[in-house]
Amino acid sequence: MNEALARVPGLLAQHVLLSAAALLLGLAIALPLTIWSARNQAVARVTLGFASLVQTIPALALLALFYPVLLFFSGLVGGGIPALGFLPSLLALALYALLPILRNGVTGLANLDPAVLQAADGVGMTARQKLWMVEAPLVAPVLMAGIRTAAVWTIGAATLSTTVGQPSLGDLIFAGLQTQNWTLVVVGCLASAALAMVVDALLGLAERSIAARRKGRFWTSIGVLVAGVLLALVSMLPGSGGKHVVIGAKGFSEQYILARMIGHRLEAAGYRVSYREGLGSAVVFNALTSNDIDVYVDYSGTIWTNEMGRKAGPGRAQIVNGVAQWAMRTHHVRLLGALGFENTYAFAMRGDDAKRRGITSLTDLARQAPQLNFGTDLEFLDRPEWKQVQQAYGMHFRSAHPYTPSFMYRALASKRVDVISAFSSDGRIAKQHLKVLTDPKHAIPGYDAILMVSPDHADDAKMIAALKPLVGRIPIGLMRQANYMVDRSTDKKSPDAAARWLEHQIRLPQGK
Amino acid sequence: MPAQSHSAGPSVTFDTVTKRYANGTLAVDGVSLEVAAGSFVALVGTSGSGKSTLLKMVNRLVEPTGGSIAIGGEPVDQVPAHLLRRRIGYVFQNIGLFPHLTVGENIAIGLRLRGEKHNDARVAELLDLIELPDDVAGRRPDALSGGQRQRVGVARALAIKPGLMLMDEPFGALDPVTRDTLGHAVRRLHGTLGLTTIMVTHDMAEALLFADRVLVMQHGRIVADATPHEMLSGAGGEAADALVAVPREQAHALAKIEAGE
Numbered sequence: 001m002n003e004a005l006a007r008v009p010g011l012l013a014q015h016v017l018l019s020a021a022a023l024l025l026g027l028a029i030a031l032p033l034t035i036w037s038a039r040n041q042a043v044a045r046v047t048l049g050f051a052s053l054v055q056t057i058p059a060l061a062l063l064a065l066f067y068p069v070l071l072f073f074s075g076l077v078g079g080g081i082p083a084l085g086f087l088p089s090l091l092a093l094a095l096y097a098l099l100p101i102l103r104n105g106v107t108g109l110a111n112l113d114p115a116v117l118q119a120a121d122g123v124g125m126t127a128r129q130k131l132w133m134v135e136a137p138l139v140a141p142v143l144m145a146g147i148r149t150a151a152v153w154t155i156g157a158a159t160l161s162t163t164v165g166q167p168s169l170g171d172l173i174f175a176g177l178q179t180q181n182w183t184l185v186v187v188g189c190l191a192s193a194a195l196a197m198v199v200d201a202l203l204g205l206a207e208r209s210i211a212a213r214r215k216g217r218f219w220t221s222i223g224v225l226v227a228g229v230l231l232a233l234v235s236m237l238p239g240s241g242g243k244h245v246v247i248g249a250k251g252f253s254e255q256y257i258l259a260r261m262i263g264h265r266l267e268a269a270g271y272r273v274s275y276r277e278g279l280g281s282a283v284v285f286n287a288l289t290s291n292d293i294d295v296y297v298d299y300s301g302t303i304w305t306n307e308m309g310r311k312a313g314p315g316r317a318q319i320v321n322g323v324a325q326w327a328m329r330t331h332h333v334r335l336l337g338a339l340g341f342e343n344t345y346a347f348a349m350r351g352d353d354a355k356r357r358g359i360t361s362l363t364d365l366a367r368q369a370p371q372l373n374f375g376t377d378l379e380f381l382d383r384p385e386w387k388q389v390q391q392a393y394g395m396h397f398r399s400a401h402p403y404t405p406s407f408m409y410r411a412l413a414s415k416r417v418d419v420i421s422a423f424s425s426d427g428r429i430a431k432q433h434l435k436v437l438t439d440p441k442h443a444i445p446g447y448d449a450i451l452m453v454s455p456d457h458a459d460d461a462k463m464i465a466a467l468k469p470l471v472g473r474i475p476i477g478l479m480r481q482a483n484y485m486v487d488r489s490t491d492k493k494s495p496d497a498a499a500r501w502l503e504h505q506i507r508l509p510q511g512k
Numbered sequence: 513m514p515a516q517s518h519s520a521g522p523s524v525t526f527d528t529v530t531k532r533y534a535n536g537t538l539a540v541d542g543v544s545l546e547v548a549a550g551s552f553v554a555l556v557g558t559s560g561s562g563k564s565t566l567l568k569m570v571n572r573l574v575e576p577t578g579g580s581i582a583i584g585g586e587p588v589d590q591v592p593a594h595l596l597r598r599r600i601g602y603v604f605q606n607i608g609l610f611p612h613l614t615v616g617e618n619i620a621i622g623l624r625l626r627g628e629k630h631n632d633a634r635v636a637e638l639l640d641l642i643e644l645p646d647d648v649a650g651r652r653p654d655a656l657s658g659g660q661r662q663r664v665g666v667a668r669a670l671a672i673k674p675g676l677m678l679m680d681e682p683f684g685a686l687d688p689v690t691r692d693t694l695g696h697a698v699r700r701l702h703g704t705l706g707l708t709t710i711m712v713t714h715d716m717a718e719a720l721l722f723a724d725r726v727l728v729m730q731h732g733r734i735v736a737d738a739t740p741h742e743m744l745s746g747a748g749g750e751a752a753d754a755l756v757a758v759p760r761e762q763a764h765a766l767a768k769i770e771a772g773e
């Protein structure tokens with residue numbers, strides 16, 4: 001609990017800044033569009049249509065969409081546009097904020113009393129005077145209501161920015177969901193809900209003050225909001241100290257633990273570190289090549305199949321070597337070494353069920369697959385490994401359901417599914433008495449955990465020296481235990497605590 | 513603009529003015545007319561006959577589709593519309609007070625647009641003129657009765673000391689007593705300030721009582737043009753006679769009742 005609460009202020013500040021920036025950008029775009037749309041029906045159709053369309057895209061998808069879009073533009077201008085973190089979050093959330101502001105503004109302006117507007121002309125106002133002296137003050141309460149809606153949406157959707165590597169209160173929620181740490185989830189949700197409620201109340205006060213024409217009260221509520229943003233800004237001013245390094249992690253416990261181990265090593269070496277956790281595995285390698293993150297742990301087979309487009313075949317060592325050479329040659333990314341354990345996709349069944357059906361290998365499984373339900377993580381069904389398994393064994397299940405990893409294991413336990421795409425380093429395999437099926441045709445390549453370093457730090461001798469002690473030191477058994485400490489539902493440990501435990505087990509010199 | 517206030521109002525000339533709205537309605541159909549400087553002209557006619565349209569073309573709230581209008585010999589499209597309008601007092605048929613401004617701010621809006629400082633004394637003077645207590649200056653229009661709002665509309669038009677007053681049904685929502693007092697006040701002001709006034713009204717009696725000249729409009733044309741005396745003596749023509757008959761008969765009936773006592 002205390003650990004969760006300790007992370008709130010920093011994430012809250014990030015959350016406030018991101019939401020405020022997105023809302024301001026949204027306003028800056030929406031206000032001129034509102035005026036233009038109110039003057040021209042054709043423009044109104046296009047702008048409102050666009051804003052409504054944006055609204056139908058799930059916020060999560062919108063955030064993800066900006067990644068390739070920004071990469072593309074960055075490529076056009078020869079690099080330099082960050083495709084992860086603040087920028088895509090800002091753009092996606094600003095787009096999301098457009099609709100309520102635009103819709104309220106346009107309908108507000110359209111519903112103004114024509115007699116009043118004609119009177120404005122009649123007394124001799126110019127178009128600009130009419131806008132500022134009559135239209136703006138009359139539409140302000142309606143517009144304010146739209147801004148208020150936009151603010152609440154933005155604060156809510158900002159929790160999703162975690163997935164593109166922008167820290168927010170969503171970090172708590174996503175980390176909590178992945179590791180089934182409900183305290184983290186609840187703290188994250190409560191904090192963002194509280195923020196939304198406070199902002200909503202202040203903007204509501206501002207809205208009513210406009211309607212009641214009480215200037216003092218209006219500026220007080222706006223002043224409190226601005227003060228809140230400034231406070232967040234001041235708390236975010238970069239502190240002193242060494243070079244800043246960003247450690248990436250995908251969205252599961254093992255990644256969180258390994259990221260903390262890397263972080264501890266680098267802190268001990270004098271780096272300031274921050275974490276971008278919960279990155280999609282399709283995004284994370286690109287984030288490294290574009291220096292949006294500086295170091296993370298990937299799995300050799302993932303790069304081998306996803307990035308290099310190769311098929312399974314050679315042994316583990318050849319795959320690691322192949323990846324190392326390819327990454328350096330094509331991206332100047334350094335593969336520092338394998339950590340010593342493998343986390344491969346492993347088809348797993350409930351032990352008793354596998355025994356009853358007489359299934360021990362993927363070959364056996366393929367025969368009975370049409371009667372069985374398949375549970376996977378969120379990406380497996382789209383991955384080349386699945387296609388290779390399908391091709392090699394002719395595998396067809398009765399149904400297939402993607403889950404977040406934690407829920408995937410639960411679905412298997414509760415018999416909602418019969419087979420899952422488990423991870424070989426997962427502590428739950430042993431604890432849930434799962435049967436891991438063999439892969440006699442070697443359709444799934446080796447998945448050694450490998451330390452990857454960004455082009456900017458590929459030749460950073462100090463960083464390499466700090467991380468080298470991790471190479472080859474982590475056996476699968478200890479990794480499973482550490483994972484289980486985080487994943488189990490009682491007496492859970494935080495990834496940080498599990499990382500400390502693991503460091504102690506392998507006698508790694510402790511960080512500060 | 514003190515220079516303007518005590519000089520005689522300008523003349524207004526209509527030269528075959530036509531307005532056909534985008535939907536095809538021919539609202540004003542080739543009206544040619546000379547309103548003499550300093551005169552008080554009433555424009556009477558049934559609903560939809562084109563009175564408001566004709567009036568709005570003078571300060572270019574409506575642009576004519578044919579013909580031209582000149583004020584004091586100067587065509588209205590020689591000056592930017594907003595500058596033209598700042599010199600003309602306009603009372604709207606549907607009042608059009610600014611709901612977010614106080615009564616005082618509404619009255620002073622024309623002065624503000626000219627860049628003059630807000631002047632409480634001037635506002636008080638105008639409130640006196642339309643017979644409203646000074647304390648309504650701080651109220652919002654929605655805290656006034658319909659008749660009070662209409663009077664504020666008149667005060668707003670007068671505030672800029674215009675040479676030309678255009679009034680579209682200025683007393684529509686007023687009770688007969690206030691209507692009479694305000695009518696007389698406007699007429700008096702017209703005289704003392706030397707204004708040119710064009711007033712649209714449904715009420716022939718009002719037109720006959722206050723105006724120097726009565727115009728009758730029908731289907732976008734001026735079908736009668738005469739002084740009140742000529743109107744009453746039947747010189748206005750057929751359309752005018754029908755309109756004049758109503759108040760005349762009422763007056764006779766009232767006289768009979770009075771005599772019968």
Ligand SMILES: Nc1ncnc2c1ncn2[C@@H]1O[C@H](COP(=O)(O)OP(=O)(O)OP(=O)(O)O)[C@@H](O)[C@H]1O
Pocket residue numbers: 533534535537538539557558559560561562563564565566605
């Ligand atoms: N903006 C407009 N677009 C189209 N037609 C219009 C418009 N304004 C007025 N009209 C039409 O033009 C004609 C004259 O309208 P106008 O408002 O000038 O009449 P009016 O004499 O002032 O009537 P009332 O006594 O009811 O105020 C009417 O048939 C009306 O429907």
Ligand SMILES: [Mg+2]
Pocket residue numbers: 563564565605680
């Ligand atoms: Mg009219």
